[in-house]
Amino acid sequence: MVVLMQALLVIFALLALALALVLLVVFTVFFKLWLLARASGVPVTIFDMLFMRLRRVPPETVVQVMISMTKAGIAADIDDVESQILAGGNIAAVADALVRASKAGIDIDFRRLAAIDLAGRDVDEAVRSHVNPKVLSCPDAASGQRHIAGVCRDGVRLHVTARVTVRTRLDRLVGGAGEQTIVARVGEGIVSAVGGAEGHKQVLESPEMISRHILSRGLDSGTCFEILSVDIADIDVDENVGARLQTVQAFSDKRVAQARAEIRRAAAVAEHTEMQARTREMKSREEESKATLPHAVAGAFRAGRMGSGKALPATVNDRIRWRLASGS
Secondary structure (H helix, E strand, O other), X not given: OHHHHHHHHHHXXXXXXXXXXXXXXXXXXXXXXXXXXXXXXXXXXXXXXXXXXXXXXXXXXXXXXXXXXXXXXXXXXXXXXXXXXXXXXXXXXXHHHHHHHHHOOOOOOHHXXXXXXXXXXXXXXXXXXXXXXXXXEEOOHHHOOOOEEEEOOOOEEEEEEEEEEEEEOHHHOOOOEOHHHXXXXXXXXXXXXXXXXXXXXXXXXXXXXXXXXXXOOOOXXXXXXXXXXXXXXXXXXEEEXXXXXXXXXXXXXXXXXXXXXXXXXXXXXXXXXXXXXXXXXXXXXXXXXXXXXXXXXXXXXXXXXXXXXXOXXXXXXXXHHHXXXXXX
């Protein structure tokens, strides 16, 4: 019995020693980081750091993020920070954007920025462009176009380049359309404004009519941006499309008229050829009739019918009747 008690005491002593060694190792590993957190006012314990390590969450990153937000006066939960890291988000960018937004007086919390980051948006750039509005070129230089073309009612085509100043709407970043939609809609508005102008001189005299037309249409609806202003950078006169189209139409009408005239000429030529053929046919018949006349006269002599005293029909002319009578 005594031996059993001694064995149990030895086992308990070994377990206590092993536990003490484990605690010593844990304390040694996380003491510096825990001391830094406590000195910065971050409510985290050594065991919290140990559990983070077991969940494969780097405690150094969590502590640094919590320190930066705590020093900025932002209340955040360690569990939210761990969830963002486990979800694959960029926790450093979220923390920097949250601090920058707090300093700029933007009312947004950690969870909203974390959702924006997990949606694939650049939260740091979003906060920057909300504080300092960005300028978009229309058309976009990456598209390869140098201008937006529009045709006025007088037929003159204009080339327009615009600058669009936009501010990011943080509440629309998740699910809202991006820069390409804004540029496309502004381009559509430019074409519509130029097409509605009575003449190109009106657009050249007051280019702000394009800006007013675009701003009045609410083109930023459904996007993550708010259009602040649309500035017309350049307007160039390209060509008179209306005159060119009229010239093309006149040339087309000319070719149609020429084709119809050629049809009529061909019909006339065919009719003339047909008449010539008929004339030749009539002449051949005439010659054929002339060729049979001597045979008829000879036959009449042989039959004794030439110079007959029979009265001629009443349809024969009196002069011919007299000549025949005198000849007999």
